[in-house]
Amino acid sequence: MVNDKINVVGTNIAEKATMIWNVADMLRGPFKPHEYGLVILPMTVVKRFHDCLLPTHEAVLKEYESKKHLAVIDGFLTRASGYQFYNTSKFVFESLLADSENIEANFRDYLAGFSANVQDVLAKFDFDNVIRRMVESNTLYLVIKEFNTQKGYLGPDKISAVDCGYIFEDLVRRFSESFGEEAGAHFTSRDIIYLMTDLLLTDAKLDETGNVTVYDMTMGTSQMLSCMEERIHELNEDIEVTCFGQEFNPSTFAIAKADMMIRGGDPNNMRFGDTLSDDQFKGFTFKYCISNPPFGIDWKREQKAVEAEAKLGELGRFAPGLPKISDGQQLFVLNGLSKLAPDGRMAIIQNGSPLFAGDAGSGPSNIRQYILENDWLDAIIQLSTDQFMNTGISTYIWILSKDKPAYRAGKVQLIDASHCYEQRRKSIGTKRNDITDLCRNLIVEAYGEYKNDAVYGDKNGIYCHSKIFGSEDFGYNKIVVERPQRDENGEIILKKGKPVADKNLRDTENVPLVQDIDRYFEREVLPYAPDAWIDKSKTKVGYEIPMTRYFYEYQPPEPVDDIVKRIKKLESEISESLNALFHKENEL
Incomplete structure (x- = not known):
C-alpha cells in the first residue's frame, strides 16, 4: 500500500520545481551553477507573493490612496489584501514586462511597495545585490518574463500553501546540492x-x-x-x-x-x-x-x-x-x-549517538539520566536506514512527554521499525526507503496499543516490534574494582592497615541499577578475584539505551554439513571451469 497523497503531491512538487529551476538556463554564464539558487529562491518567493496578491491588487491600491495620510495603515491594507502582507506599488509582473527599457527601476519600485515583513524576507536573501547582477548581465527582464509564464504561476488557486512549501523545499535541495551542501x-x-x-x-x-x-x-x-x-x-x-x-x-x-x-x-x-x-x-x-x-x-x-x-x-x-x-x-x-x-x-x-555515547558521569550520559529520572522519555522508534536524502545511517524518533498517562508512567516503549518501509522506485539522494500509509499505521498502532514484545505486520516482510521497559532498566552503577599490590614474595602491601591498590589491576563493572551492587560483586567478581574490593567513592551512575541489543535475534550458523556440501560444490564448479579453459587453450 502506498501513500497516494504523498506520491501525487510529490509528483506535482517535482514537476513544478523542475519547471521553475529550468529558469536557470538563461542564467548560464553570468551566474555559476552553484549561484542559480540566489536568483531562483527569492524570485519564487516574490512570485508567490505576487500571485497571492494579484486578485486584490486594485482594492489595496484604492485603500492605500484613501488612507496613506494616516500614521498607521497596515491594518487597513492587510484587510484589503486578505493576507498578513501587501504591496502598494502600481506595478504587477504584466506591467513590468510592458516597459522593458525601465525594467530595473520599475521592478525595484514594485519590491519597495511590499510591506515591512516582506522587506525582511528579501533582505535575508540579499536580493538587492542579486538584482544588480541580473541587470549587469541583462537577465532581469528574461527572468521576470519566464516567471510570468504559466509554468511560473504560483497562485493559491492552483497550489496550496503546504504544496508551495514543498516546492520551496525541492528548490532548496537543488540549490544545496549545486552548492555542495x-x-x-x-x-x-x-x-x-x-x-x-x-x-x-x-x-x-x-x-x-x-x-x-x-x-x-x-x-x-x-x-x-x-x-x-x-x-x-x-x-x-x-x-x-x-x-x-x-x-x-x-x-x-x-x-x-x-x-x-x-x-x-x-x-x-x-x-x-x-x-x-x-x-x-x-x-x-x-x-x-x-x-x-x-x-x-x-x-x-x-x-x-x-x-x-x-x-x-x-x-x-x-x-x-x-x-x-x-x-x-x-x-x-x-x-x-x-x-x-x-x-x-x-x-x-x-541518530544513534544519543542512545549510548558517553560513559557514566559524562555529559551525554547525564543528559539521558536527567530525561529518564524525570520520566519524560515516552518512546523511541528506530527507523530503517536510507530514510533521509543526505545520510543512509539509522535514525530514531524520540517521543518525550511532560505529562505521561498513568499507564505509561515509569516506563519507556522501544519500537524497532527498521523493517517497516517500502523501497522507492527511484531514490532521492540517499533516500531509498519510504514510510508509506501501511508502515505508518503499523508503527502508530504499535505505539498506541502499548504492548510488550508485540509484533505488528508480517515478520517475513514489513513489520515493527514493540517492547516496554522500566526507566531504571537503562541505568547502571559503574563501580571501580580494585586489586592489591603485592611484594616480590607475593604478600599484599598494606598502608595504614589497608591494602594498596594496584593501578595495573584496576577494573570496572557496570552493575544494573535494578541489582544490588554488593550481591552483584559477590556473584560476578569475588569468585574470580577473592582479594578484590569496590572503591565506592568512585561509583558513578550512567544511563544508556542499547536498542540493537534489545532487539537482537540470534541467527543460528549454517550447519557444518551444509557448509561442506557448499564448498565441495564450489570446488567442483571451479575445477570444471578450469578444465574447460585449459582444454580450449590446448585446442588453440
Whole structure:
C-alpha cells in the first residue's frame, strides 16, 4: 500500500520545481551553477507573493490612496489584501514586462511597495545585490518574463500553501546540492514528518475550541510546522493552531517567514538566529515541539554562549550536562524540553549517538539520566536506514512527554521499525526507503496499543516490534574494582592497615541499577578475584539505551554439513571451469 497523497503531491512538487529551476538556463554564464539558487529562491518567493496578491491588487491600491495620510495603515491594507502582507506599488509582473527599457527601476519600485515583513524576507536573501547582477548581465527582464509564464504561476488557486512549501523545499535541495551542501540539513521528507505528527497526536485530547501551540527549534522552511497544523485541523478544524519557529540559515528562514505570511499566520513567530546561542523564545512554552535538528555537527561556534548558560544551572537550558563538542544534537533535546508546557509533548529526530555515547558521569550520559529520572522519555522508534536524502545511517524518533498517562508512567516503549518501509522506485539522494500509509499505521498502532514484545505486520516482510521497559532498566552503577599490590614474595602491601591498590589491576563493572551492587560483586567478581574490593567513592551512575541489543535475534550458523556440501560444490564448479579453459587453450 502506498501513500497516494504523498506520491501525487510529490509528483506535482517535482514537476513544478523542475519547471521553475529550468529558469536557470538563461542564467548560464553570468551566474555559476552553484549561484542559480540566489536568483531562483527569492524570485519564487516574490512570485508567490505576487500571485497571492494579484486578485486584490486594485482594492489595496484604492485603500492605500484613501488612507496613506494616516500614521498607521497596515491594518487597513492587510484587510484589503486578505493576507498578513501587501504591496502598494502600481506595478504587477504584466506591467513590468510592458516597459522593458525601465525594467530595473520599475521592478525595484514594485519590491519597495511590499510591506515591512516582506522587506525582511528579501533582505535575508540579499536580493538587492542579486538584482544588480541580473541587470549587469541583462537577465532581469528574461527572468521576470519566464516567471510570468504559466509554468511560473504560483497562485493559491492552483497550489496550496503546504504544496508551495514543498516546492520551496525541492528548490532548496537543488540549490544545496549545486552548492555542495548537505541537502538533508534543510528538510525532512513528508513521510517521516507525518509519522512524527501522528505519533505526537495519538490519543490527543483537542478541545472543541481553544489554541494549540507548535514549536520547531530548527524549522528549515517550516514544513514540519505546516504539516502539524494540517494534521491537527484534520482532527478538529475549529481549533486554532499557532506556530513558532527559529532558523539560522538566512534563505530557508526567508522562505519559512514567507510561507507563514501566505498561510495567514503571524510572521513575527518566525524568528531568525542560532537556537543554541541566541534563543529567540526565552520564557515561552509550547504544547507540541517537532524538530529534526542537525546531528553529527559540532557546536564550537556556540560553545562560549552554551557553556555560559550551562553555568546558570536551572535558570538556563543546559544544566543537566553538555555533550561532546563534536555533536550538539542533545543540546537541542534540552532546549526542546525547556520549552515544553507542563502537558507538552515533543518528537525529535536523532541518530544513534544519543542512545549510548558517553560513559557514566559524562555529559551525554547525564543528559539521558536527567530525561529518564524525570520520566519524560515516552518512546523511541528506530527507523530503517536510507530514510533521509543526505545520510543512509539509522535514525530514531524520540517521543518525550511532560505529562505521561498513568499507564505509561515509569516506563519507556522501544519500537524497532527498521523493517517497516517500502523501497522507492527511484531514490532521492540517499533516500531509498519510504514510510508509506501501511508502515505508518503499523508503527502508530504499535505505539498506541502499548504492548510488550508485540509484533505488528508480517515478520517475513514489513513489520515493527514493540517492547516496554522500566526507566531504571537503562541505568547502571559503574563501580571501580580494585586489586592489591603485592611484594616480590607475593604478600599484599598494606598502608595504614589497608591494602594498596594496584593501578595495573584496576577494573570496572557496570552493575544494573535494578541489582544490588554488593550481591552483584559477590556473584560476578569475588569468585574470580577473592582479594578484590569496590572503591565506592568512585561509583558513578550512567544511563544508556542499547536498542540493537534489545532487539537482537540470534541467527543460528549454517550447519557444518551444509557448509561442506557448499564448498565441495564450489570446488567442483571451479575445477570444471578450469578444465574447460585449459582444454580450449590446448585446442588453440
